[in-house]
Amino acid sequence: MKRIRDAINGVDLRRFRFWLQLFFFVLLVYGGYLAVNLGQYLPTFSCGFNDAGRGGICYLLPLQHQLAMSWRTLFGWAGLMVVQGFLFFALWFFVLNKGWCGYVCPLGTIQDWITSLRTRLGIRYSRYTEGQFRRLTLIKYLLLALMILIPLGIGGALLPHDMGTPFCDICPGRMIIPMFTGDFSQLTIDFSTKTTTVMTALGLLVTGLFLGGAFFKKRFFCFFCPMSALHYLLSKPALLRLKKDGAKCTRCGDCYRVCDMEIREIADEVKDPRIMQDDCIMCLKCVATCPEPGALKATFAGITLFESTEQGFIKRMNQGHNDEQHPH
């Protein structure tokens, strides 16, 4: 038992994540060809516009559709449908919590691939300043609010119908993910009406920003992602959890410095054991980079899955000094 635990805690997280992310990417982007269908309430950007390959559908698409129904229907029987959809979404989410972002989301995975491309080219990353970070981190809530309010406005005939699914219009997933199955049709501006022209042009712009941004900034898009905001509202009761034992923490900041989402609390907070912050993508890089035994851990339904250990740290930070083994 102890040996298994040591093996898990000593895992090369980078490699483990790469393969798991690849697996989920294939499942969600190409699964459709193998008749995989995980339904339409997935808490991750398994883009619905990838008609041929999708292995399930991103919940934001049906959500916007549903909310855009006329108010009469919405506040009548169809309301139940919305609630039911939301419950399915929440159930999926409760299993992995934000682990959906760190391990499953195709858009997240694409950003990580762009990051490894950059490091391979030997180009350094950029970071936000603290002030920028505090401001930018609010944008996702704004996007979430708009994503709900605009369809509601359409349903109430307050806004034009061609705003359809406003977030999908500007979501980089819509243009990028179908390309992986050879579908480049989303990569255009839809000139049918003024609104669609503006929205799809905006979409192109965001896609450009997504690709460029992710090249210089790790997980560039995730800072603004409304899905992430929606996740956070539900994350308290989820089964997968990130925990911290502040007494064991030396505040060395190692976890913070590897955090793609620049979450300072992960290092500095030593009182609250429930350390997950709204931007967290549960990549668990912090756990893998913490040298203090048991200071950080990921638990599932109360069972520890993966925790920080001295040996694990030394192994991962490697660079050729593993001849010494610890007695414990």
Add this chain to the structure above:
Amino acid sequence: MNSTPTDAAAPAYNRSRQAREAETLLDRIEDDFPDNPQAMRYFYDLFRNVYCHGEPVRHQGTLVGTTCIHAPEELIYAFGATPVRLCNGSYHYDQIGADFMPAKSCPLVKATLGSLHAKAAVPNTQSLELIVNPTTCDQKTKASAMMEAMGYKVHDLELPPAKESEEARLYWQRSVRSFALRLRELTGRKLTRNNLKAAMARTARAQAAFRTLHQLRKSAPALFLGKDAFLVTNAYFFDDIDRWTEAVEQLNAELRSRQTEGFQAAQKRAPRILFTGSPPIFPNLKLPLLIEEAGGVVVADETCSANRMLYDMTAVDEWLLNDMVDGLADRYLKPCTCPIFTRNDDRQRRLLQLAADFNVDGVVYQAFAGCQVYEMEYRSIADVLAAQGIPMLYVETDYSPDDMGQLSTRIEAFLESLKTRKRNKQ
């Protein structure tokens, strides 16, 4: 001018005086205790060679002196140079250094200045080409100009006085970068991904060996004594890093076999002591030695001549030069529990955790007379320890041997009280 003769006047006499100070201490360390680990032989011999026979400090390339743990040694190694920690523990040099500092100053700073001023100083660092002086406490900061006046090249490594804020972190990262530039100027070499990676691997291996040693001290009853542990970490100041690491790995192997044999280096009931405060630096191992001569055992420490110097390890996310250098900077700032920083809570929490992990019976807090920062943090440390019911002995002392008698009485009384407590608990 002053009553202390300088080395310039009488080198032979002083060398022998300094040598005698070291010799007496080494004799006590070796002979007063039975069952010293075999692997300690390396360290005993090393100290005899360097301190008693005045052998020069081994080095490759340029020799760069450091006056505090905040100078990133990996950078120095990466430029093909060798760091040597100049913090000095000799009473003899403390007296010489008294010329430079006000009367009530820290003996560590005085001794460091004294040894730099002395001609045939030990450790023998004659070929020092640069001194890196991190701007830590006031006394060290002001020592820069004095060292320059002695003819040394000095680099002020600017350290922020607080370490919590992001501003402090970035300021320090910039400071470390300009230190790298200074090293480039000095050595005429370039910092590359590969040479830095290799340098970091050397330090990381040393740290891993240290951590193993540290963890082995959790064993109860103790597998070996704290006086030896301090000697080991003190050797890190000037020894060749790879040889040092190998010697520690050997010591670890021996201790591990002691562990399986059920060997006891101290009595079962020996009070387990956590040592904190001003750093014991050879030959001033007065206090740890007194504790162990009186039947206690130092099982862990929180000082910058041992644990604080070697414990914390560097994390890197992307092995590119920028992230490696920033990672190093973070490692030398963020986890540091030095009292020169504004807040005390990291040190408090570290001590509590060490006390719990090492099953400690009591804490001994050494404050050098004149080391204000440790004196000032005393209360806040005493308070948190008291709240947890951990007894603490606060000892204000310096490098002079005069207070030995009085100290040993106090230590004996403290250890007695710890034993009584232990008995009553059972």
